Amino acid sequence: MSDHQDTASTSEFDRETAVVPVGESLWRAEISAGWNIGNTPNGGYLLAIGTRALSLALPHPDPLTVTGHFLARSKKGPMEVEVKVHRLGSSTSTASATMSQGGEPKVVLLATFCDLSKANGVTRHEEGPPLLPLPEECVAFSGMPAEAVALQARMQQLFAPQSAGWARGELSPISDMRGWVGFADGRAPDLLSLAFFSDCFPPAAFASMGAVGWVPTLELTVHFRAKPSAGLLRCAFRSRSITGGFTEEDGELWDAEGKLVALSRQMAKVLRRG
């Protein structure tokens, strides 16, 4: 992924997820407010930064499975990323990354990398991509005021009509949020960007419950399956159960050619307003 390290890149995502080495296994990133929801940087954006540092520290080129735990609220400004390598194997390598601001850990990642171009085992899909109207039949509307969700300006995001009604009080019977997404500046999706796209839709629970409040991500795991082709990603996110405020959100990301490129699952907390 070294070609994304060009800080003179015209891509907002590459510029604002860049990491520079500042010591032994230590990297520094500059958290941008451009990927905020309210005052908080998006979890997928932070996961992408940590994953980028890991990709530079490990010999295998591709993330295979990455888990991030979100310990405390991050903010705009410098972020240190310390990588600890656990094992360098022939086909995979595993490492942790601790992302800190002012000495306080904010996000901890545990990841295994591989070379997906060597993944030549069986391929078998029991289900195809999620059903989704064509982009021209979707709605460019997040349901949130643009000034509150800086993130929106970074994306071209088109919602399935049934995933856009909640903001008008038209609730869906199920917590299902689906649509198309890409970068606003036209940067093509790649594996690294899937860490971000896994967390870029409003909470699926909003589709059935409305914007009930804040739904912070506690943990996000992404399984990377294949390099996406150019074009908008086809995404679907689903929450089936909330227990005492804790919910899962399962995501599937398919590329424009109909290929599964990532699965995600996060644990989030549904914090009702007031």
Place this chain on the structure above:
Amino acid sequence: MSDHQDTASTSEFDRETAVVPVGESLWRAEISAGWNIGNTPNGGYLLAIGTRALSLALPHPDPLTVTGHFLARSKKGPMEVEVKVHRLGSSTSTASATMSQGGEPKVVLLATFCDLSKANGVTRHEEGPPLLPLPEECVAFSGMPAEAVALQARMQQLFAPQSAGWARGELSPISDMRGWVGFADGRAPDLLSLAFFSDCFPPAAFASMGAVGWVPTLELTVHFRAKPSAGLLRCAFRSRSITGGFTEEDGELWDAEGKLVALSRQMAKVLRRG
């Protein structure tokens, strides 16, 4: 969970997942061959040991989300578990655990703990427990020779008939493995045991493909939702897609009273024989 630290316990699970402190943030376990599949300790069994060490090191009593990466094959014998605490917060705490044999890291965990008795937010389920025939209509048969799967003797496991046909060449159209499970010695399920039960069924892919070969777990994440009541757990595991040999297996575990107690997802590699 300190009541499970009694090494004189008559429960096989408690005895064989016990950890004893041997230094600052350092624990020792004794890996039993009783939870083997072939010559390899089951991944869920190892995850339970690491989770137990974490539970003793952290102030919050309950695992909330635990991810384990399986770096190298473990074996019977001593295992050191080194815990590193990342953050002690008021409602959650987060830590890593590195499980090593002979100085070689075998499993690395990243976990967040909480107190589930204080999880008083919204509860809402869009789907009920998986459909499953009554235990008396299920089949006590794993499809594997008992001598190859020591693990079997540790469990009372009853398969839905459609999840038991593969061993006779009667393949299911989908990779779905479901049934009831508990400990053979009658120990009641608790949160810790769910780490084990999340990985205790044959690979879901066997249901549709037969016993294609070895399906090692690369990563296993468990979301803990509630303490299970006594009685057999109702479990369903599903693999929807295999890409170049990598597959997900999504599990849901419900207790005897029909309460969701855990969700699991693992990334495994389908290694075909010969």
